[in-house]
Amino acid sequence: MYPIEEILRKGAVLADEVEVYLTEGVALSGELKRAQVSRVAESRYFSLSVRTIKDGRIGNSQSSNPRDWEKCLDASVASSTLATEQTWNGLPHPAKLDSRPIAFDPSLTPDNDIMLGLLEGMIEGASSHPVEVTSGGASLSVQNTTLANSNGLFYSRPRSDVSASIETIRENSTGYEFGNSYTMDLDPVSIGDRAGFLASASYGGIDISSGPYDVVLSPVAFAQLIGAVLLPALSGRNVHAGRSKLANSLGDQVIDPALSLSDDPFLEKGLASTRWDAEGVPTRHLSFIRKGVLEHFSYDLKTAYRYGKESTGSAVRTGHGGGPAIGNHNVIIDGPRMDVMEDEAIYIQDVVGAHTANPLSGDFSVELTNPFRISGGTYEKPVRKAMMSGNVFDMLGDTSGLGRDDRVIGSLVVPSIRLKKQHIIGT
Amino acid sequence: MDGIRYYDIRHVCGQSTHIEIDNGVIESAGTSFFDHAVIRALSTKGWGILTVDNFGGTPEKERERLIRDAARIAAITAQEVSLADATRGIRGIPPMHEDPREVSIGEKAEIMLSIEQAARIEGIVNTRANYTERFEEVTFQDSSGASEQYGMCRSGFGIMAVASRAGSLQMGYERRHSIRGLNIRHQQECGRSAAERAVALLSARPARGGTMNAVLDPELAGVFAHEAVGHASEGDLIQEGNSVLRGKRGERIGSPIVTIVDDPSLPEFGFEPCDAEGCRVERTEIIRKGVVAGFLHSRETLAAVGNGHAGNARAMPGEPPLVRMSNTFIEAGESSTDELIAECRTGILLKGSRGGQVDPGRGVFQFNAEYGYLIDHGECTSMVRDVSLSGEILQTLHSIRLCSKERLMHQGYCGKGGQSVPVSDGAPHVLLADAVVGGHVSD
Numbered sequence: 045m046y047p048i049e050e051i052l053r054k055g056a057v058l059a060d061e062v063e064v065y066l067t068e069g070v071a072l073s074g075e076l077k078r079a080q081v082s083r084v085a086e087s088r089y090f091s092l093s094v095r096t097i098k099d100g101r102i103g104n105s106q107s108s109n110p111r112d113w114e115k116c117l118d119a120s121v122a123s124s125t126l127a128t129e130q131t132w133n134g135l136p137h138p139a140k141l142d143s144r145p146i147a148f149d150p151s152l153t154p155d156n157d158i159m160l161g162l163l164e165g166m167i168e169g170a171s172s173h174p175v176e177v178t179s180g181g182a183s184l185s186v187q188n189t190t191l192a193n194s195n196g197l198f199y200s201r202p203r204s205d206v207s208a209s210i211e212t213i214r215e216n217s218t219g220y221e222f223g224n225s226y227t228m229d230l231d232p233v234s235i236g237d238r239a240g241f242l243a244s245a246s247y248g249g250i251d252i253s254s255g256p257y258d259v260v261l262s263p264v265a266f267a268q269l270i271g272a273v274l275l276p277a278l279s280g281r282n283v284h285a286g287r288s289k290l291a292n293s294l295g296d297q298v299i300d301p302a303l304s305l306s307d308d309p310f311l312e313k314g315l316a317s318t319r320w321d322a323e324g325v326p327t328r329h330l331s332f333i334r335k336g337v338l339e340h341f342s343y344d345l346k347t348a349y350r351y352g353k354e355s356t357g358s359a360v361r362t363g364h365g366g367g368p369a370i371g372n373h374n375v376i377i378d379g380p381r382m383d384v385m386e387d388e389a390i391y392i393q394d395v396v397g398a399h400t401a402n403p404l405s406g407d408f409s410v411e412l413t414n415p416f417r418i419s420g421g422t423y424e425k426p427v428r429k430a431m432m433s434g435n436v437f438d439m440l441g442d443t444s445g446l447g448r449d450d451r452v453i454g455s456l457v458v459p460s461i462r463l464k465k466q467h468i469i470g471t
Numbered sequence: 472m473d474g475i476r477y478y479d480i481r482h483v484c485g486q487s488t489h490i491e492i493d494n495g496v497i498e499s500a501g502t503s504f505f506d507h508a509v510i511r512a513l514s515t516k517g518w519g520i521l522t523v524d525n526f527g528g529t530p531e532k533e534r535e536r537l538i539r540d541a542a543r544i545a546a547i548t549a550q551e552v553s554l555a556d557a558t559r560g561i562r563g564i565p566p567m568h569e570d571p572r573e574v575s576i577g578e579k580a581e582i583m584l585s586i587e588q589a590a591r592i593e594g595i596v597n598t599r600a601n602y603t604e605r606f607e608e609v610t611f612q613d614s615s616g617a618s619e620q621y622g623m624c625r626s627g628f629g630i631m632a633v634a635s636r637a638g639s640l641q642m643g644y645e646r647r648h649s650i651r652g653l654n655i656r657h658q659q660e661c662g663r664s665a666a667e668r669a670v671a672l673l674s675a676r677p678a679r680g681g682t683m684n685a686v687l688d689p690e691l692a693g694v695f696a697h698e699a700v701g702h703a704s705e706g707d708l709i710q711e712g713n714s715v716l717r718g719k720r721g722e723r724i725g726s727p728i729v730t731i732v733d734d735p736s737l738p739e740f741g742f743e744p745c746d747a748e749g750c751r752v753e754r755t756e757i758i759r760k761g762v763v764a765g766f767l768h769s770r771e772t773l774a775a776v777g778n779g780h781a782g783n784a785r786a787m788p789g790e791p792p793l794v795r796m797s798n799t800f801i802e803a804g805e806s807s808t809d810e811l812i813a814e815c816r817t818g819i820l821l822k823g824s825r826g827g828q829v830d831p832g833r834g835v836f837q838f839n840a841e842y843g844y845l846i847d848h849g850e851c852t853s854m855v856r857d858v859s860l861s862g863e864i865l866q867t868l869h870s871i872r873l874c875s876k877e878r879l880m881h882q883g884y885c886g887k888g889g890q891s892v893p894v895s896d897g898a899p900h901v902l903l904a905d906a907v908v909g910g911h912v913s914d
Contacts, residue, residue, distance in 0.1 A: 074547070077550055077707075077710065077711055078550075078711060080548075081547055081548045081549050081550060082517045082550040082552065083518035083519070083520060083545070083548060083552075083791075084517070084518070084519055084544045084545055084548060085519075085520035085522065085791060086520070086521050086541075086544050087521075087523075087789075088521075088522070088523050088524065089522070089524055089789075090525065091524075102499070103501055104499060105501055105503050105504075106503035106504070107503065107506075108506050108507060108524040108525060108789075109504065109524065109527075110525070115504065119501055119504070120501065122501065123500055123501025123502070126497055126500040126501065126576060126580055127498070127499060127500060128496040156546065159547075160547045176712055178711040178712050211711075211713060213712060213713060213832045216715055216833050216834055217833065218713070218833045254680065281493075285493055286494075286635060287597050287640070289638070289640055364501070365489070365501050365502075365503045366503065396828045396829070396835065396836070396837045397826070397828045397837035397838065397861075399826055400826045400827065400828075400837070400838065402642075404633060405857070407677065407856070407857040408857075409839065409857060409858070409859035409909030409910065410909070411828075411836070413830060429835060429861075429863065431680070431861050431907065431909040433680055433857075433859075433909045433910055467680070469680045469681065469907065469908075469909055469910075471907065
């Protein structure tokens with residue numbers, strides 16, 4: 045349907061190698077204002093990225109218009125003339141891969157009634173608490189991605205996605221909850237119920253004094269801090285560029301020996317599962333940290349060729365001009381499980397300002413969202429306002445244990461975690 | 472069209488150019504193209520919105536079909552949307568002193584390499600520079616016959632330097648963005664100052680957390696205005712009941728020396744010739760002398776909430792408009808910066824910004840300084856790092872004791888609802904009493 049063969053043919057004349065990455069899809073989304081549906085949006089999108097390589101110089105260009113493919117190809121070739129030359133050992137050749145899609149539900153369709161069911165379910169769930177719904181949304185999307193290159197590689201991959209979220213308020217206490225899956229297994233009532241609980245139970249918070257407290261980070265709060273600091277430190281590009289605190293620590297114990305961190309691209313419930321990465325390298329299970337010891341960093345082809353390493357199949361499409369860059373698929377944190385809620389602690393549902401953490405040093409200082417004093421497995425008292433300061437690397441150095449509540453949050457699959465004596469600033 | 476009481480089409484096409492340099496290597500440089508349209512329709516109740524790519528050249532009959540498609544998907548909406556009357560008109564786009572499109576990408580890459588080179592001083596282990604340039608051709612039309620058309624270019628650069636010593640890493644960065652044309656010439660000093668800050672931060676101590684007096688520099692005080700007040704004044708959050716400023720118009724929430732403004736007509740990075748609904752853009756005083764004076768609005772939120780004027784609907788290409796800030800600032804005061812430091816007596820001077828975030832419904836915000844200096848007996852002393860501040864919207868403006876005379880604006884991007892739009896924030900130096908500072912050691 046699209047001129048993939050033509051781009052490859054013409055591109056082969058202009059450059060040593062050519063690659064086409066094409067994504068098209070439809071997304072339907074509905075939004076709540078208070079407890080009413082206020083708008084429905086349908087998005088029909090298309091994106092073409094062309095990468096060319098000539099004499100070790102890599103060029104990229106992107107267009108939202110398939111009719112513009114020649115302009116896009118020319119811009120990609122022009123882009124390659126500007127890039128610095130580097131060692132380049134070629135785009136991948138086709139591999140024999142399992143052709144069955146992962147994390148894809150062919151029965152999922154962007155349908156108004158299904159979406160309305162999600163929104164109404166969340167409102168129903170929230171209504172069991174004395175809260176008001178302020179906003180919310182649900183979306184259903186399907187897309188198809190095709191990757192082809194001048195070595196004869198031609199892969200195609202469908203994806204489906206369903207997501208739902210809702211915000212609630214009781215006076216000035218707010219609650220937010222969301223869910224995300226590739227299939228219709230979300231329970232909108234329980235999403236609404238949790239958002240309602242958080243706003244309602246946070247009402248009438250007490251002040252606490254500053255000092256060291258044992259802390260339980262929910263999967264959401266934990267994912268925020270790991271995403272801001274730990275994942276960038278594992279990227280091969282940051283490692284070789286001098287931007288990773290872990291650069292010289294391969295083989296060393298870098299976090300608590302009870303914890304392991306890996307990327308599983310084949311996870312059935314993972315939202316970013318795939319058998320080939322964004323430049324066609326077959327994906328693999330990648331162990332970053334095993335029992336506290338740093339084992340691997342992640343690489344795409346460009347970084348691997350430059351530093352004499354091997355691609356770990358970690359490329360995703362977040363680069364300029366729609367080009368590939370190092371990312372991850374489903375990063376899993378594992379270790380001994382425990383009842384994290386049993387002993388006294390401050391429970392933290394989410395944090396405000398994780399993106400302001402220092403990604404190099406790991407230092408952070410964030411405001412807490414829905415903090416509670418917990419004991420004996422129950423939320424004893426809400427805390428009105430508090431901050432938490434620390435260092436992500438130090439924080440993971442000596443932990444108490446992980447919860448049993450693993451949750452898929454974007455490209456992370458994490459449980460809650462119990463931490464010892466964290467620095468809390470009260471009021 | 473039958474049954475459709477309103478529709479509009481906003482079509483944005485253009486091209487973006489980038490240059491990315493990492494440790495002296497041009498990692499990537501080139502141009503990409505986009506063509507997106509958003510078609511919104513109102514029939515009986517709420518919005519139906521269709522976003523499509525490659526809208527350019529769509530025949531009239533097909534446009535009508537897309538408008539009907541947009542109206543059709545709105546069938547499940549229940550909320551009745553009304554639109555307030557709009558003042559129309561487009562403001563002149565400030566002229567560019569040098570059109571970036573007329574300078575070759577090769578020359579721009581050479582200039583960026585020289586800025587990056589300037590950051591390579593002793594102690595620096597990594598330097599990274601990026602240049603972005605985006606030209607947008609915008610066409611707006613609605614069912615009332617209103618139509619606007621303009622082309623606008625935004626460009627700018629960032630430079631980051633990483634310093635390392637004994638396993639410790641620190642960074643310094645500078646960024647400059649503009650609507651006034653190519654701004655990368657003669658900016659090597661930015662590279663050097665980013666590098667010197669990174670090296671200096673290696674010797675800085677972590678801040679001591681607790682409640683203390685704080686002087687914020689214009690960049691950080693601008694972020695403070697943006698996070699602590701700007702978001703909570705957005706009409707959609709007020710309408711949803713998700714802002715502590717809801718129902719507060721006319722109430723005093725701050726000291727009489729505090730006036731906070733949003734002004735998309737100001738020729739700064741958040742400038743818009745007209746908003747994403749084709750409305751004339753104007754200055755809004757959100758807080759006037761400590762009193763809540765107005766909110767930021769789209770036509771929908773103005774009709775639902777009142778207090779203000781439309782003109783703050785903004786959108787990324789291919790995304791529906793949301794109520795957004797533009798150029799947000801605290802008005803200058805009458806003191807000198809030295810007077811602020813002296814008046815602070817014992818506390819902290821906070822400089823630069825690593826960003827911030829707010830929960831407007833709860834009324835709590837957080838933002839992070841790039842670095843700071845302890846103030847002891849009215850004088851700046853040692854350097855500290857990793858300092859953040861948090862506060863409560865309804866209390867914090869009462870704590871502003873003094874504002875200095877000079878206001879400065881800084882450019883950046885603001886995220887909301889998955890969309891990122893260009894903004895500028897600004898302020899004079901501001902003295903904040905009893906600020907809650909997050910640091911690694913408690914009092």
